[in-house]
Amino acid sequence: MQDSNMEYLTIALPKGKLFSLSADLLAKIGYTADGLSDKSRKLVITNEEKKIKFIVSKTADVPTYVEYGAADIGIIGKDVLLESEKDVYELLDLGFGKCHLMMAVPRDEKRPTLMDYAHTRVATKFPHIAERFFNEHGMQMEYIKLNGSIELGPIVGLSESIVDIVETGTTLKENNLEEIAWIMGASARLIANRVSFKMKFDRIHTMVRDLRSILESEAAAK
Ligand code: PRP
Numbered sequence: 001m002q003d004s005n006m007e008y009l010t011i012a013l014p015k016g017k018l019f020s021l022s023a024d025l026l027a028k029i030g031y032t033a034d035g036l037s038d039k040s041r042k043l044v045i046t047n048e049e050k051k052i053k054f055i056v057s058k059t060a061d062v063p064t065y066v067e068y069g070a071a072d073i074g075i076i077g078k079d080v081l082l083e084s085e086k087d088v089y090e091l092l093d094l095g096f097g098k099c100h101l102m103m104a105v106p107r108d109e110k111r112p113t114l115m116d117y118a119h120t121r122v123a124t125k126f127p128h129i130a131e132r133f134f135n136e137h138g139m140q141m142e143y144i145k146l147n148g149s150i151e152l153g154p155i156v157g158l159s160e161s162i163v164d165i166v167e168t169g170t171t172l173k174e175n176n177l178e179e180i181a182w183i184m185g186a187s188a189r190l191i192a193n194r195v196s197f198k199m200k201f202d203r204i205h206t207m208v209r210d211l212r213s214i215l216e217s218e219a220a221a222k
Pocket of ligand 1: 147148149165167
């Protein structure tokens, strides 16, 4: 790790749905910076007083920045973290961004059992997680990696099914898809680079302690 980076705690935040929830939670422990926004074109935003650097990255890249130590800390969904297979510490379940991963198929062409989909094509942004799931069921599948709008796969005949995340269920409903298997639950996690965790132990430990205390008092107030 470069010496100049030692003074700062660098935090990778994901663009998109988790951004404002992450920034709001960090603000509660005093981790803020002027101009911190996922709309900003500025990639690194620094709080000089507190020696914090925020980097705002594409969601799927957060575990990469953290694994390589370009960021000490990151916030990322458990789904994306598992899919990335990156070697990082998972420090805390932040409780927001709750969703689940599932398999869905066209409602009108639903087959009687899960096994009836063996050897068919599944469209997904999560091929590693999907493969683990189908392997556990002894099913060989053909995986088609998509980067978004996964629900389109079966509609246009690209695949027989999808493996994707569901939050409200609206996207499935509006596209006549039906969930047929629950794969795993997910929520936002605080992750850390393994070397940073040792070298910046006091700062990271304090951050985790402060976040935990906020989360506990919010949970108690519910
Ligand atoms: C995610 C996911 C579903 C949708 C689920 O997509 O891939 O399409 O959200 O949400 P719902 O259950 O509340 O309808 P996202 O909005 O991240 O965009 P994407 O299609 O680019 O992956």
